[in-house]
Amino acid sequence: MLQINEKEIPFSEGLTPADFAQTVKPDADLFIVNGYPVSSDTPLRDGDVCCCIKKGEIPSHEEMECLLTARHTPGVHKIAKKSVVGIMGLGGLGSPLAVALTRVGVGKLLLADFDVVEPSNLNRQQYFVDQIGKKKTEALKENLLRMNPYINIETIDKRLTEDNIANIFDNVDVLAECFDDAVMKAAALRAVLTSLPDTYYVGASGMAGYEENNMITTKQLYPKVFIVGDGTSAACPGQGLMAPRVGIAAHHQANQVLRLLIKKDN
Amino acid sequence: MKIICNGTEKEIRSGITLIDFISEQDLNPDTVVAEYEGKIISRDEYETLMLEENSKLELIRFVGGG
Numbered sequence: 001m002l003q004i005n006e007k008e009i010p011f012s013e014g015l016t017p018a019d020f021a022q023t024v025k026p027d028a029d030l031f032i033v034n035g036y037p038v039s040s041d042t043p044l045r046d047g048d049v050c051c052c053i054k055k056g057e058i059p060s061h062e063e064m065e066c067l068l069t070a071r072h073t074p075g076v077h078k079i080a081k082k083s084v085v086g087i088m089g090l091g092g093l094g095s096p097l098a099v100a101l102t103r104v105g106v107g108k109l110l111l112a113d114f115d116v117v118e119p120s121n122l123n124r125q126q127y128f129v130d131q132i133g134k135k136k137t138e139a140l141k142e143n144l145l146r147m148n149p150y151i152n153i154e155t156i157d158k159r160l161t162e163d164n165i166a167n168i169f170d171n172v173d174v175l176a177e178c179f180d181d182a183v184m185k186a187a188a189l190r191a192v193l194t195s196l197p198d199t200y201y202v203g204a205s206g207m208a209g210y211e212e213n214n215m216i217t218t219k220q221l222y223p224k225v226f227i228v229g230d231g232t233s234a235a236c237p238g239q240g241l242m243a244p245r246v247g248i249a250a251h252h253q254a255n256q257v258l259r260l261l262i263k264k265d266n
Numbered sequence: 267m268k269i270i271c272n273g274t275e276k277e278i279r280s281g282i283t284l285i286d287f288i289s290e291q292d293l294n295p296d297t298v299v300a301e302y303e304g305k306i307i308s309r310d311e312y313e314t315l316m317l318e319e320n321s322k323l324e325l326i327r328f329v330g331g332g
Contacts (some may be wrong), residue, residue: 019321053321089332091332092332093329093332094332111303157324162309178332179332180330180331180332182294182296182297182328182329182330183296183297185297185328185330186296186297186298186299186326186328187309187324189328190299190306190308190309193299193301193306194306194308199307203328205327205328206329206331207331207332208329221326227326229305229329231329232329233329233331234329234330234331235329235330236330237332241331241332246331246332
C-alpha cells in the first residue's frame with residue numbers, strides 16, 4: 001500500500017510520483033517521499049508515504065495537514081498528533097519551544113503564562129511589535145495557529161505556583177518548565193517530583209549571555225526528568241538573555257520533548 | 267561529621283539545618299531542590315531538617331533566565 005497525500009493507494013511495481021501528478025494532484029511539481037524530496041521518476045516502494053505538492057498553490061484542508069508534515073521523519077507526526085504537552089512560561093524558552101512543537105504537529109498544547117507582551121520581550125520571544133500589551137497566552141496562540149491550524153491549544157492565563165502546577169498539568173504526556181525565575185524553576189521541579197511522579201519533565205537552567213554553544217547540554221536527572229542548559233549562566237546585570245543562546249536551550253527542550261513522546265509511544 | 271552531598275563527602279558541624287548548609291554552599295535556598303535520603307524535601311522543611319552523620323543529600327541548583 002502507498003500513502004499519497006493522505007490517500008491509501010494499492011502498490012504496484014514501477015509506480016513513480018509522476019503517475020500521481022496526473023491523478024491525485026494534477027500539475028504537482030514537488031514530490032516528498034518518506035520525508036525527503038525526490039525527482040518525479042523515482043520508483044516507489046511498498047509502504048512509501050508520498051506528498052505531491054504544486055508549488056504556490058493553497059491546498060485543500062484535508063491535504064494541508066499531510067503537506068505540513070511532509071518533511072517529518074515517517075511515523076513522527078502520527079505520534080505527535082495524539083500527544084499533549086504543557087508549557088509553563090511563554091517567554092524566551094516557552095515561545096520558541098511552542099513554535100517547534102506546533103510545527104512538528106503536537107496535537108494539544110497547554111500554554112500557561114500570566115503576563116503580557118512587552119517591548120523587552122521581543123529580543124528573543126516569538127511575538128510581534130503589534131502584539132505589545134496583549135496577553136502572552138492569546139498572542140502566542142494566535143501566532144501558532146497561523147503556523148499550523150490543525151493543533152488544539154488550551155491557554156492558562158494565571159500565575160503558576162508550586163501548589164497549582166500538579167492540578168493544572170495532571171493530564172499531559174510531557175511538561176516543559178520554561179520559567180525565567182529561578183525560584184519558580186526549583187518550585188516546579190519540586191512540585192512534579194512530589195505530586196506528578198509519572199509525568200515526563202523537561203526543564204532548563206543556564207542559557208544567558210553568549211558563552212559557547214556546546215556548554216548547553218540536556219542532562220537526565222531522574223528517570224523522567226531532564227534539565228537543559230549550562231547550569232551556571234544566570235541572567236544578571238552584565239549578562240543578558242538573547243535569542244541565539246536562549247533559542248539553543250529552547251530547541252534542546254523541544255527535541256527532548258519529541259524524543260520522550262516517541263519513546264513513550266514505542 | 268560527614269555527609270555525602272552530590273556524590274562528594276562534605277564535613278559538616280553537628281546539628282546543622284538543611285537551610286544553613288545550603289546557604290554555606292553560597293546557594294540561595296529558594297532556588298535549590300533538595301533530595302535528602304531519597305526523599306524530596308518541601309521548602310518549608312529546609313529550616314527544621316537537621317542533617318545527620320553519613321546521610322546522603324542531592325542539591326539541584328537553578329539559575330534564572332528564560
